[in-house]
Amino acid sequence: MVDKRTGAADMDRTALRRHLPSLPFVAALAVLLAIGAAFFIYLGIYNIAADEPHTPVVYSVLESLRNRSIETHARGITPPADLGSAQRISTGAGLYAEMCSGCHLGPGVEKSEMSQGLYPQAPELATARGLTPAQQFWIIKHGVKLSAMPAWGRTHPDPLIWDMVAFIRKLPGMSPEQYKAVVASAPADHDTMMKDMPGMK
Numbered sequence: 001m002v003d004k005r006t007g008a009a010d011m012d013r014t015a016l017r018r019h020l021p022s023l024p025f026v027a028a029l030a031v032l033l034a035i036g037a038a039f040f041i042y043l044g045i046y047n048i049a050a051d052e053p054h055t056p057v058v059y060s061v062l063e064s065l066r067n068r069s070i071e072t073h074a075r076g077i078t079p080p081a082d083l084g085s086a087q088r089i090s091t092g093a094g095l096y097a098e099m100c101s102g103c104h105l106g107p108g109v110e111k112s113e114m115s116q117g118l119y120p121q122a123p124e125l126a127t128a129r130g131l132t133p134a135q136q137f138w139i140i141k142h143g144v145k146l147s148a149m150p151a152w153g154r155t156h157p158d159p160l161i162w163d164m165v166a167f168i169r170k171l172p173g174m175s176p177e178q179y180k181a182v183v184a185s186a187p188a189d190h191d192t193m194m195k196d197m198p199g200m201k
């Protein structure tokens with residue numbers, strides 16, 4: 001006597017197995033793909049030039065990689081309570097005008113030769129992009145691989161990086177006159193600010 005229920009299940013399983021590719025086939029396919037990818041890289045087919053945009057697939061993969069990485073790494077960073085203080089904003093304005101405006105421009109700042117040649121382009125920070133202060137802090141401190149965004153944390157202590165965050169959060173909507181005024185209000189020159197920082201020469 002054949003058990004009807006298990007008999008049917010056995011038949012289902014055999015039918016399913018017949019439709020699935022075999023394990024050696026899948027393994028061979030994976031090896032072939034890996035060899036193909038290695039050759040693609042070795043032969044230098046992909047154009048890494050900054051004056052030629054990524055293909056849409058590469059662009060969207062890199063963009064997701066970047067966005068997810070920033071979201072994950074910025075978790076747990078808490079902004080200081082005085083992020084909106086006038087002193088932080090004016091210190092940040094001085095640092096920004098000196099170190100960042102060549103790439104990120106600013107209200108009334110003309111495009112530079114450097115900013116026009118960048119790929120990916122440095123976003124104009126005067127246009128709000130929806131990043132949190134913690135994410136902006138993380139990007140400024142650590143930089144972004146495969147882009148021209150440097151890691152400023154190598155040379156600047158956290159309090160100065162928060163000053164820059166404080167300033168760039170005020171940038172959207174700022175007029176060229178307001179920009180000039182706040183940059184002019186920056187307390188001291190860069191070297192003096194750095195000397196006041198603990199742990200910095």
Ligand code: HEC
Pocket residue numbers: 066095096099100101102103104118119120121122123125129131136139140144147148149150152164168
């Ligand atoms: C040499 C050019 C260059 C300089 C100088 C530079 N950046 Fe950037 N920055 C970039 C590029 C390019 C990106 C875009 C990176 C990307 O696409 O992931 C970027 C991204 C950023 C972002 C993320 C913006 C967003 O909304 O996605 C912030 C914030 C930022 N920079 C702040 C700064 C600050 C503050 C300074 C000065 C201390 C600075 N950058 C100096 C090139 C530069």
